[in-house]
Amino acid sequence: MTARLKKALLRLRLFFKSIRFRLTLWTAAILVVILLAFSIFVYYRQTQYLLVDRRAQLQEQAQQLSPLYRYVGMAEPGLPGAQIPDFTSVGSQVLPAGESLVFIVPNGSTLQKIGGISDGAIQTLLQLWVNAGQTSDPLTYESSPVGLASLNLQNRILYLVSPVFDERRQVGLLILSSPIDPRNQLHTLLVTLLLASLGTLAIALLGGYWLAARAMAPVHTITRAARSISETDLNRRLNLGSQDELGELADTFDAMLERLQAAFDRQRQFTADASHELRTPLTIVSLEADQALARRRSIEEYERTLTVIKSENKYMSRLVNDLLTLARMDAGTTQMKFEPLDLSDLALDVIDRLNSIASRAGVELHVGDFPVVNVNGDTQYLTQLITNLVENAIKYAGGRGHHVRVETGVRTVAGQPVGWMQVEDDGPGIPAEHLPFLFDRFYRVDKSRTRQQEDGLESDQDKELEGSGLGLSIVQWIAQAHGGQVVAYSEVGKGSTFELQLPCLK
Numbered sequence: 470m471t472a473r474l475k476k477a478l479l480r481l482r483l484f485f486k487s488i489r490f491r492l493t494l495w496t497a498a499i500l501v502v503i504l505l506a507f508s509i510f511v512y513y514r515q516t517q518y519l520l521v522d523r524r525a526q527l528q529e530q531a532q533q534l535s536p537l538y539r540y541v542g543m544a545e546p547g548l549p550g551a552q553i554p555d556f557t558s559v560g561s562q563v564l565p566a567g568e569s570l571v572f573i574v575p576n577g578s579t580l581q582k583i584g585g586i587s588d589g590a591i592q593t594l595l596q597l598w599v600n601a602g603q604t605s606d607p608l609t610y611e612s613s614p615v616g617l618a619s620l621n622l623q624n625r626i627l628y629l630v631s632p633v634f635d636e637r638r639q640v641g642l643l644i645l646s647s648p649i650d651p652r653n654q655l656h657t658l659l660v661t662l663l664l665a666s667l668g669t670l671a672i673a674l675l676g677g678y679w680l681a682a683r684a685m686a687p688v689h690t691i692t693r694a695a696r697s698i699s700e701t702d703l704n705r706r707l708n709l710g711s712q713d714e715l716g717e718l719a720d721t722f723d724a725m726l727e728r729l730q731a732a733f734d735r736q737r738q739f740t741a742d743a744s745h746e747l748r749t750p751l752t753i754v755s756l757e758a759d760q761a762l763a764r765r766r767s768i769e770e771y772e773r774t775l776t777v778i779k780s781e782n783k784y785m786s787r788l789v790n791d792l793l794t795l796a797r798m799d800a801g802t803t804q805m806k807f808e809p810l811d812l813s814d815l816a817l818d819v820i821d822r823l824n825s826i827a828s829r830a831g832v833e834l835h836v837g838d839f840p841v842v843n844v845n846g847d848t849q850y851l852t853q854l855i856t857n858l859v860e861n862a863i864k865y866a867g868g869r870g871h872h873v874r875v876e877t878g879v880r881t882v883a884g885q886p887v888g889w890m891q892v893e894d895d896g897p898g899i900p901a902e903h904l905p906f907l908f909d910r911f912y913r914v915d916k917s918r919t920r921q922q923e924d925g926l927e928s929d930q931d932k933e934l935e936g937s938g939l940g941l942s943i944v945q946w947i948a949q950a951h952g953g954q955v956v957a958y959s960e961v962g963k964g965s966t967f968e969l970q971l972p973c974l975k
């Protein structure tokens with residue numbers, strides 16, 4: 470098979486599987502059912518109409534003809550009305566072509582028979598007449614040919630058996646027969662219906678295909694656009710701009726792209742920030758080592774170099790740990806062991822541990838109320854959260870303020886108990902414009918407090934303040950993983966308060 474033929478076959482297969490094709494096919498199938506039902510209805514109604522019409526005509530004919538037979542066979546020949554009527558002179562108006570007439574006298578002999586009616590049919594009709602109780606009213610019977618022939622009403626005959634009376638008694642039976650549809654109207658109707666249906670179906674197929682193609686056009690636009698959007702080109706949008714369902718789909722798609730782009734941008738920024746953060750201490754270590762090795766140094770100088778290297782190493786370890794924690798959080802592989810615990814217990818443990826660091830920084834740690842705050846949480850992660858907040862308070866208050874206060878409690882929000890823990894300091898405070906970004910990764914308020922570049926001119930105080938800007942984003946993530954949040958309030962010059970809010974166990 471040539472490649473071309475294969476391609477054509479594949480295209481054909483795809484076409485048959487396409488929504489466009491299936492939609493057209495469904496439309497056509499529904500239309501076929503409707504047309505069929507409509508045709509059957511029209512055909513049936515026309516049949517009924519013809520039957521009623523033909524019956525009325527035969528009855529009228531019988532009424533006209535009966536008086537002509539009133540004295541036939543009864544009176545003396547030569548008397549008026551004693552002769553069998555001769556229709557050859559009257560012509561076809563009385564008995565049109567295709568119709569038959571039979572006159573039978575009471576002794577059963579047929580006095581007149583015009584037309585193609587068979588003797589068998591006459592016998593059957595007589596029998597039916599007798600069976601029906603020989604009423605004085607005319608009766609009609611309908612012949613039903615078997616098989617396919619019955620579909621064509623031209624083959625179906627309507628018989629009328631009408632008694633003929635003189636003044637006193639019945640003097641004979643007049644049998645009239647006529648095809649129900651002598652002019653073959655039903656056949657014409659059938660052909661008309663068939664042609665009209667086929668025409669409608671053809672138009673519907675073409676129209677349906679065109680409509681489906683039109684309706685599917687935006688889908689192709691979406692598909693083409695989606696195909697052309699690569700991971701590096703996420704700023705492209707579909708902007709379909711229509712208000713319909715496909716417009717909604719395109720908008721959803723655009724919104725998804727927006728989110729993806731934001732996520733990719735964050736990821737890119739994160740990688741850039743992380744490498745930047747690591748590059749600085751690595752450069753410092755390298756510079757310090759180079760300097761120390763350039764010539765022989767005194768013991769004090771070597772000690773200073775090693776101290777710098779140790780502190781940079783400590784910073785890098787912390788940074789790498791934070792990065793790992795964040796990477797695990799992003800990957801969703803963080804395993805938390807939730808258990809009922811008292812938030813106040815955890816806070817007190819952290820304060821115990823950090824007391825010495827606080828006094829070294831010249832900060833007093835105060836404890837407020839510590840009622841039992843029952844929450845469902847992971848001890849290790851919540852301890853890390855509290856440590857980060859208290860460490861930050863000590864770190865940032867250490868410059869200006871001297872007090873850090875930690876307190877816990879329970880309040881009711883919208884009928885639900887919420888456990889809280891506040892860490893309050895009298896440090897420099899945070900300007901309002903920074904508060905919304907405080908929990909972003911690598912975000913630092915005081916840019917001058919970020920790590921100085923390779924100049925190595927930081928004071929010890931600056932070194933203590935060195936942070937990567939990852940602490941609060943980890944804090945917020947842990948709080949959210951517990952179904953809570955951390956909020957920050959601050960006033961420049963007065964201090965800051967960080968509050969952890971967690972759903973309480975009842």
Ligand code: ADP
Nearest residue numbers: 861862865913914915936937938939940941965
């Ligand atoms: P870092 O490791 O730099 O401390 P964080 O994410 O913990 O990173 O904090 C982000 C920024 O928020 C800090 O750089 C600091 O500017 C500000 N900040 C955090 N806590 C306090 C506080 N208690 N007082 C003043 N500023 C604070």
